[in-house]
Amino acid sequence: MPELPEVETIVRGLARTVTGRRIAEVRVETPRSVVNDLPGDFTELLRDEAIAEVRRRAKFIVMPLASGRTLTVHLRMTGRLIVERAPAEDPYARVRLRFRDGGWLRFSDMRKFGRMRLTANGQWAAGLGDEPLELSFTPRRLANLLAGRRGPIKSLLLDQRVVAGVGNIYACEALFQAGIHPARRAGSLSRVRVERLHSALIRVLEEAIAKGGTSVEHYVDAEGLEGGFQNNLAVYGREGLSCLRCHAPVKRVTIGQRGTFYCPRCQR
Template sequence: MPELPEVEYTARQLRASVIGATMSDAQVFWERTIGYPDIAQFLTQIKGRRIEGVRRRGKFLLVDLSGEYFLSIHRRMSGNFLLLPMGWQIDTSTRENDPARWSVKGPIFYNEQAELPVSADSGKVSVMAPIAPATISLSATTHCRVCFSLHDGRTLLFTDPRKFGRIELWAKSQEDEAFAFMGPEPLGPLFTPISLTEALTRRKTPIKTTLLDQEVVAGLGNIYADEALFDAQIHPLRPANTLNHDEIQRLHASIIAVLQLGIEHGGTSFNDYRDIWGEEGSNFDHMRVYQRTNRPCLTCATPIERITVAQRSTHYCPICQPTHQKQFIQV
């Protein structure tokens, strides 16, 4: 699922394309996606509200709405937003009971290369969209859980194969309380080597586990935690409170570096993640340890190892990321 870079990239894309649009209607195809309030209230409250801003807090996407409300969206493992151009809509008519096979329908456009009309079943064929800055991949439209209609004729789909994602509508006055548990934004001014030191000194859990804790730092997930630890040359099983000054300095810089690279590459796609035009991010091509088990380390050619830490698969180089003990013996 999306981690900080994927959510940030989506927030930037939406900010550039839907600010000022008004929500005219919404359809909910999987009720548990709406976490608060209940469906009836959610649908009533959302109608007629203007989108005034799009922000991110940790892995939450926040859509500011007129009347001092905001949508709080957590995509969990497989949630995505897809923005359909004017005139395009989700088509549930042919296979009502199988959201996995729903598609989008719209004005007929022609595939740039093949010059063939695009049909609802064409799957991975890309179509030239009338007002989108990129093409839209039809394959990304499956598993639609919530469909927002905008007054200007565009449609914003929330797709989520695994159904873990949640969308909530809250008054803005509730925001501070709702996010009080979360640690500092890693790309913001409050995340410093000192604040990281304070967060780590009290914890003896493995550093990998600690980095996944949203109270320590907001927005890190399994991909970027592994990548940051490799970049900082720290073994994932090192107890958090045993990192020395230099290691914390490195880790702080590495967290920022891998997240910024992820954003620059449009996020990491190895399965579900897509941007709002249905395109994959390219950051998977820049992974150094994640999902590279048994492949050579890009620094020392040693095969990357995979272990389980806190029930999450964890990838590291046994030479570049020595345990404390090994480091001690080598010296």
């Protein structure tokens, strides 16, 4: 699933290419891929709208429209948003937007879990946790979020109500960089270790954004290009391979029903 760095990479690509463009035509190929919170027809409401801005909130791609409405996209497992000159052949195309000045935006999604949603206001984002790359997300803030929590730190990092945008890959990588065992009880971490985790999380996310994200499954950016951070993964997907730091074999365990990779020697 695309996580914060992948969604951020897509958002930056879209911001460059679709900001200010007006929609001339909307083709919904798969009705269940679309959600409309407003009275009226999705296709009709979106026609003649202009995309005022493209930004990210958690793993959502958020496109405020000229009318004040908002179009959001959540890619879930296999969703893609591709900007193209002409509509490409694609059996997984769910929605296609044609711009008035030519060019298309294609929402493609093999597994059909992703959603394109037209909504009136920011209600869709209710309950989302802190953005880890915002300045307000300080070590002290993270310590407050973890205080008293009995669950494993790995699961807390994945909880979108606590820290938004972090998924399995970056939770594993940040915990490795911080030397923290993924099953450790979140509320039991010392102040120093919380600070280490805070800086590891930000560093991993920023490095991944700089590399254009991680392509381990289906992820490509808005131009259809793969990211490069998969070559920088220290533990994720490396079960049985030697730890880059100490050469012990990387282990895989299941925590909160998610495959979790860690080094049993480096992470305590």
